[in-house]
Amino acid sequence: MCMYQFLVAVRQEGANLTSADGETTSHLMGMFYRTIRMVDNGIKPCYVFDGKPPEMKGGELAKRAERREEAQKALSQAEEQGNQQDIDKFSRRLVKVTKTHVDECKQLLKLMGIPFVEAPCEAEAQCAALVKAGKVYGTATEDMDALTFGSNVLLRHMTFSEARKMPIKEFHLSNVLAETGLSQQEFIDLCILMGCDYCDSIRGIGPKRAIELIQKHRSIETILQHLDKNKYTVPEEWQFSEARRLFVEPEVADPADIELKWVEPDEDGLVAFMCGDKGFNEERIRNGAKKLSKARNTTTQGRLDSFFKVLPNPNAGKRKGYPVRPADDVSFPVFALAVAVPSAIY
Amino acid sequence: MFEARLAKGAIFKKILEAVKDLLTEASWDCGDMGITLQAMDNAHVSLVSLNLRSDGFDKYRCDRNLTMGMNLGSMSKILKCAGNDDIVTIRAQDNPDTVTFVFESENGEKQSDYEMKLMSLDLEHLQIPETEYACVVKMPAGEFARICRDLSQFGDSIVISCSKQGVKFSASGDIGSANVKLAQSSNVDKEEEAVTIEMQEPVSFTYACRYLNFFTKATPLSAQVKLSMSPEYPLMVEYAIDDIGQIRYFLAPKIEDDDN
Numbered sequence: 001m002c003m004y005q006f007l008v009a010v011r012q013e014g015a016n017l018t019s020a021d022g023e024t025t026s027h028l029m030g031m032f033y034r035t036i037r038m039v040d041n042g043i044k045p046c047y048v049f050d051g052k053p054p055e056m057k058g059g060e061l062a063k064r065a066e067r068r069e070e071a072q073k074a075l076s077q078a079e080e081q082g083n084q085q086d087i088d089k090f091s092r093r094l095v096k097v098t099k100t101h102v103d104e105c106k107q108l109l110k111l112m113g114i115p116f117v118e119a120p121c122e123a124e125a126q127c128a129a130l131v132k133a134g135k136v137y138g139t140a141t142e143d144m145d146a147l148t149f150g151s152n153v154l155l156r157h158m159t160f161s162e163a164r165k166m167p168i169k170e171f172h173l174s175n176v177l178a179e180t181g182l183s184q185q186e187f188i189d190l191c192i193l194m195g196c197d198y199c200d201s202i203r204g205i206g207p208k209r210a211i212e213l214i215q216k217h218r219s220i221e222t223i224l225q226h227l228d229k230n231k232y233t234v235p236e237e238w239q240f241s242e243a244r245r246l247f248v249e250p251e252v253a254d255p256a257d258i259e260l261k262w263v264e265p266d267e268d269g270l271v272a273f274m275c276g277d278k279g280f281n282e283e284r285i286r287n288g289a290k291k292l293s294k295a296r297n298t299t300t301q302g303r304l305d306s307f308f309k310v311l312p313n314p315n316a317g318k319r320k321g322y323p324v325r326p327a328d329d330v331s332f333p334v335f336a337l338a339v340a341v342p343s344a345i346y
Numbered sequence: 347m348f349e350a351r352l353a354k355g356a357i358f359k360k361i362l363e364a365v366k367d368l369l370t371e372a373s374w375d376c377g378d379m380g381i382t383l384q385a386m387d388n389a390h391v392s393l394v395s396l397n398l399r400s401d402g403f404d405k406y407r408c409d410r411n412l413t414m415g416m417n418l419g420s421m422s423k424i425l426k427c428a429g430n431d432d433i434v435t436i437r438a439q440d441n442p443d444t445v446t447f448v449f450e451s452e453n454g455e456k457q458s459d460y461e462m463k464l465m466s467l468d469l470e471h472l473q474i475p476e477t478e479y480a481c482v483v484k485m486p487a488g489e490f491a492r493i494c495r496d497l498s499q500f501g502d503s504i505v506i507s508c509s510k511q512g513v514k515f516s517a518s519g520d521i522g523s524a525n526v527k528l529a530q531s532s533n534v535d536k537e538e539e540a541v542t543i544e545m546q547e548p549v550s551f552t553y554a555c556r557y558l559n560f561f562t563k564a565t566p567l568s569a570q571v572k573l574s575m576s577p578e579y580p581l582m583v584e585y586a587i588d589d590i591g592q593i594r595y596f597l598a599p600k601i602e603d604d605d606n
Contacts, residue, residue: 299503299552302598303390307580308472 025278027101028108032274035114036288038158039295046136046260047109047116049102050123054246056198056239111270112292113263117253125149125250133255138170147173148191148247150184182214188247189240190214193223198243200235202227220244265292348376348412348438351405355434355449357567357587362422364564364585364593365394368557369418373467376438377411380591385469392557393472393580393596402590404433410440415467424460474596479574479582481508482544485528487571487585489541491562493526498555500524503600507550508575513543517555538569549575552600558583561595 038045053061078086109116119126127139128149138153139146146154154171177187193210195201205213217223220240227234267289274280352358365372365383372385372394380400386393400406428434428449435448448459493515497504501519508514512529531540561583565571568585575581580596587593 299600299602301389301391301554302580302601304386304393304472304580304596304598305390305470307578307598308393308474308596311471311473 025280028104028274028278029280031105031108032112032285032288035109035112036291039114040291042295042298042300044262044300045114045140046130047105047114048123048126048130049106049116049118051118051120051126051251054121054198054251056242056246059199060197107273108270111266111273112289113265113296115260115262117258117260120253121251122149124151126252127151128250129252129255130258135255135258135260144191145196147171147176148188148196149250180211180215185248186214186218188244189220191247192220192240192243196243196247198246199239202232202234204232262296264296265289267293347407347409347440348442349405349407349435350376350381350400350403350437351433351435352590353404353433354588355428355432356430357590358434358436359425359428359430360564360566361396361587361593362418362425364567365396366418366422367563368392368560368595369394371415371417371465371467373469374414374416375411376408376414378408380406384471386472387557387560391554391598392560393474395474395594395596396591397593398587398591402588405435412438412440412442414438414442414445415465416445416462417465420462424462427458427460477576477579478546479579480546480576481549481574483508483513483541483573483575484543484570485513485541485573486539487562487565487568489528490571490573491565494555494558494562497524497526498559501555503552503554504558505550505552506573506575506581507548508543508545509548510543510545513541513573540570549577551575551581552602553581553597554600557595557597561597564593564595567593 035045075087106116117126117130122145124139124141124143124146127136127141127146128151130136131139131151131153138155139151140155140158142156144154150173152173154173156169156171157166158168177184180187182190190210192199193201193205193214194207213223217226224234267286270289271282271285274285275282368387369385370388372383375382378400380402381398383396384393400408424447428447429451431452432449433452435450437446437448438444442464444461444463446459446461448457450457494504497515497517500517500521500523503517505516506513507516512527514525514527516523516525518524528541530543534540564585567587570586572584573581574584580598583595583597585593
């Protein structure tokens, strides 16, 4: 999720923030302050790092590599012409997270006392497994895959900066399923039809057609039987069932073996790491550590839903559209955050 | 056709004052038995449950059960137009898009009506089981409001502890700490000023001041307030509304983290 964002956003005059000897530190700064902001607001975050990408994702990754090359070309062109705006624009697209960045983030989290999980494969899949096991309340990511993987609660815009005034959006899978009248299996098929990272989709079928087809035929197989092949081109050797398998039984670590523990931050360790090696301001880091430690000792507000049962709503399903409710006060505060890690480092 | 007429119209004014800060909108469910309202705040931390029995009204007619979604801010604006001694009548058709409030002055010389658009709300309903609470404290409502207001200057939360000796409210924060103890009253001459405690086992829980201060907005409705607490259960704060019903607030406690 966020490491790219930090490396893209936290920069001055086209270059990343660096320590005295020229190492990038944007990612650490972003991670540090954003985590503190969450903890300060009573959220207990748990970061989940991507593992190696599934083989099926090769196509999508190749596309991304292609786009990178294009950006590289455009950048050299812009440099030749001396167009500062374009140089900025394209160098942003070339940002790459390296293994060092990832390791440094993990080290930082350890010092801050924040737990993280290394997913064997897709982070969103691991998050969904943690949600299902009741280890965390929801997944915070921009990637809608989290719902497809079966995470019941998805938050988007969780860590957007306050300046953007973007409300956090809370999606409930159960509501989505209830209102669309789909089962989880059908929902997965719908997502594949609308385009996922693992395989191509049918040209000419957008979200609107896709949901009509699924609601009528209930599975991709039946849709294919009824689809007018002259009108829509189905990709050759379309591997939708393989993609479906990846969503249904993704490779994840067993949540039962994962213990999430939030511990006291190591203030001196943080100062040594962030100030000694990376050249951050000591006072700010110490303040941050104090905030973390203070937040640990306050109590968390319980939610009524955990005491009283929600009665089935007789009006459910009458409303159109996806139920999206701004979660201005998220009070059951344990979240798994998916962290995207580039495949290149594996 | 739905019609409910209440001579003491001020009750409606007070009810709205008691809920409008906590809830922005809510559904009023009207049926044979009376009017009920149940809604949680946005954060799902507290819940309001209002019950007005049909026999408490001066005139009550409800041909078909109906649910009216209202914006409470707008409703409060309308009720502010009613005088304290006005007779209030709420009226709606069987499948209504709007609701009408009629205010009549005591001497019948002035009558005003206000029509408000209804909204269709999709709210979750919670099932609240009846329980035996470990501790039930009854105390003057004004005293409770005062304690909540005073203690919220010290911290975000108030600890309410109840034992045989009495009930203790405490808060602590950056400027220091505060404790208020109330003993069971010995003379029960004035029922309204009495503090009574019914206790199965001593309890102590932490609650957010913010919400308690929302609840005490109901103080003008009733001389006494009832606080009910049990382990693993939300706090219930109840105000009786004359002989027509009651308003109950439920609040989830603050929870100590296990790993601390």
